[in-house]
Amino acid sequence: MKITITEPGEGEEDEIIVRCRHMDQQLLKLIYAVKAGREKITALQDGNYFQVAPEEIYYFEAVDNKVFLYLEKEVYETRMKLYELQEIFQGTDFFRASKSCIVNLSKVKRLSPAFNGRFEALMQNGERVIISRQYVPVLKQKLGL
């Protein structure tokens, strides 16, 4: 694949143009990665707003109508809904693990079986997240199984 980089004109916005005959998986992945990589999440902690990069996020969890972002050690709140986050991070390392959780696959250390067809993801920070039975096929597909 040829890569061409040109400098935009004065006052023009940076732009990525994809010229291809058909969209394959690799290309889609690249587009999603660029899109999601630039998409910082506005998060709230102790009344202060922060911009959090997706690669720092381990998982999102919805608790009592609030959505929280879990980083290695810190927890932030976001005003976004889980389904909105799922849309934004579609095709990236993030996947829906249960009705209340979206997990960053690049931060998963190990997977182990739990009862009733569920799996448990041990995150790199030592936390454990349940992958419910109905979302196991999503994970398998993501892993190419």
Added chain:
Amino acid sequence: MKRLRDVAFVFVCVTTCVLAVTALYITVFWQQAVLGVEILWQILGVSFLCSLVTGFYPQREIGKKALLCIYVCHYVLTNAIVLGCGIWFEWFYLDNLPMVLAMLLAIAAIFVLVSAVVWRRGKKQAERMNERLRLYQQENR
């Protein structure tokens, strides 16, 4: 489809275990018995009913406590099915305590064994997923 496959897998495990336990049970309690072909259909029928219960596990998310409750209900239901069918097919008599105890022990043993086999299957699946996870993380690093 996945649910059907899971039930079929449990059915194979349960039937194998029941066959082994039946052989042992007949050797101990029914040494002089002349058995007809109906015993095979009875074993298949009871195994099928017991496996069918696993197909009714909820797909929706449930908490650990609810799951534990379902497990207990599953065990009680399995006992009811096997003991009920056992009385109907005259595998044992309620006034014969050793027979009743042997049945209860057999149900518990098979329940634990099949659960262990299902767990092991999940573990193997997790190993394959971990292998893929490593590759995925290497590719996307």
